[in-house]
Amino acid sequence: MSPNPLAPGWLVEPSDANALPDSVWSRSAHRDEAGALVVGGVSVADLVREYGTPLYVLDEDDARSRAAEARAAFDSEFARIGTTAKVYYAGKAFLSADVARWVSAAGLKVDICTGGEFAVAQAAGVDPSQMGFHGNNKSLAEIDRTVAAGIGAIVVDSPAEVDRVADAAERHGVVQPVRVRVNSGVHASTHEYLATAREDQKFGITLTDTPEVVAAIRRRPSLAFLGLHSHIGSQIFGADGFVEAARRLLTVHAALLADGPVPELNLGGGFGIAYTSVDDAPAIGELARALADIVGAECARLGIDVPVLAVEPGRIVIGPSTTTLYTVGTLKDVQVATGEGDGSAVRRYVSVDGGMSDNARPALYGADYSVRMVNRASSASPALVRVAGKHCESGDIVVLADYLPGDVAPGDILGVPATGAYCWSLSSNYNHVGRPAVVAVRDGGSRVIVRGETEADILARDAGLDTTNGRA
Structure with missing residues (x-):
């Protein structure tokens, strides 16, 4: 099957849309026997069940080890x-x-x-x-x-x-x-x-x-x-x-x-x-x-x-440590002209429950990210996707282009790796969406290190509402 002509020139269609490239994912990330992602010894299913999505999942040992490696590398080379x-x-x-x-x-x-x-x-x-x-x-x-x-x-x-x-x-x-x-x-x-x-x-x-x-x-x-x-x-x-x-x-x-x-x-x-x-x-x-x-x-x-x-x-220490989890909501196949005569191809828009409020970098800089389906593995052929957020902006894109299994469906969990740097720190409450929690995982356990925001948190800051007695 020939690659989708809408794919950017740098993007290679994977032979296995389930693969997790080591250079992009945190060091402990792997799939279990059922095909689900495990980070820091904790399964995606357990994390989503306990904390919901969107969710920043920070591999604590990954971050700690990269900080120690930075210290050792500069000490050694500058001593030289x-x-x-x-x-x-x-x-x-x-x-x-x-x-x-x-x-x-x-x-x-x-x-x-x-x-x-x-x-x-x-x-x-x-x-x-x-x-x-x-x-x-x-x-x-x-x-x-x-x-x-x-x-x-x-x-x-x-x-x-x-x-x-x-x-x-x-x-x-x-x-x-x-x-x-x-x-x-x-x-x-x-x-x-x-x-x-x-x-x-x-x-x-x-x-x-x-x-x-x-x-x-x-x-x-x-x-x-x-x-x-x-x-x-x-x-x-x-x-x-x-x-x-x-x-x-x-x-x-x-x-x-x-x-x-x-x-x-x-x-x-x-x-x-x-x-x-x-x-x-x-x-x-x-x-x-x-x-x-x-x-x-x-x-x-x-x-x-x-x-x-x-x-x-900064980025080189904390960036690779974190994966953001999202839940798929809607899918939409859009027929797009390829620019070659009357030719066209399908771009699949996969919309998730987060977006530019938890990762502003694609909208700000056109930054590229990767994505994988992480709640299960699939043998379906890869399909070119654009992962879109839920915000009322056409530029609300999380992943501009990558391949997911063609059977990705509502309710599936997507993981976007390398989101440790400038994602939470640039996050916002656009459209009155609460910022997600940051959860650290290590040795099979998880704990919240930054609490997520609820609608109650957002309402509490609105001075036009008296939430103590329900009177506006």
Whole structure:
């Protein structure tokens, strides 16, 4: 049978629509003898029976092991070039109290970018000295609060923040360590909205303005200059962007040494993961090795000591750990013109009980995801599907294109893997839909680590309703 002409060129029709590619699914995911998905030793049937759908299912051992591997890889590779590593978990990918504790136990620091993220990490028991604070528009209250708590580093994102942070440090009688976020002009090969190191955008300070900002920091006794910071984008597979960014930053770094110490260099994060079976994402060890080689060679060329190196992995730690479960509602076969004469083909729309409120990335970025039927296995021939959400938007798509068994039916459970990063954290109550629960699975047991929202939760926030006595 010839492949469906509506399938994108990269998508390969599987010989077995039940297969779970190792590169995409969490490490414990497998099918049992009946063909149902098991994660962390817990069957999909048990999870759906207890918690319903949609549901984020987080493989705890997967997340913990990836955090530990990141720590070990950067420690080992950076030691090879004569320096040490500071590894921050990028909390914006997904942050809860449990996740903060897991990454801390693995030896990672925590990168936060709002007062809310700071509150979660602090409440979870993370020492503020083990946190870094990002953000292009930190409020005066956020700066004061984090400085008072002893935040480990604040990343200065604009000249105005120099005095704001310095004044807060003076009020509290401390010397606050700071980094300077530099807009290196390097654009990693990624989606336009994920590009965060180009000149015409909100983040960072230009290379030409950086020496002036660093001089201003050094003039304030309440500040301690740690070094430069760069973030060139997200979902990056190759090292080319990091090579160029490191070269540009280290040139400025070397010049700054003339007027004082520059103990660190932060290369940021943005390391990519596999969302589909054709994605060729490098392992964390390969990335660490490449960054070490880049910095070691450039420092040798410039004749300077290798600084302490900091990195901020997020997606690569938490992304592969999670699978979102959905229940199939309706199916609709749509005859679509192929663009070749009068030809047409069928695209099957499979609608589920979640959507862009629990995974906004396909609508925001056109992000590709994979999908499998996970409550059972099937010998039916694969059919091209588009998994759609329940929201009142034509762009409410969960999976743009993949193959499911042709007998997929209402009531079946679908699993979308690699949803640990930027799914829950970007979730919303669009159409007054409650955000799903996050359930951690491990050693045959499950527990809620973020409670799901009910209609009662949504109604309770509506000040126009008096829910205490039923009167509007």
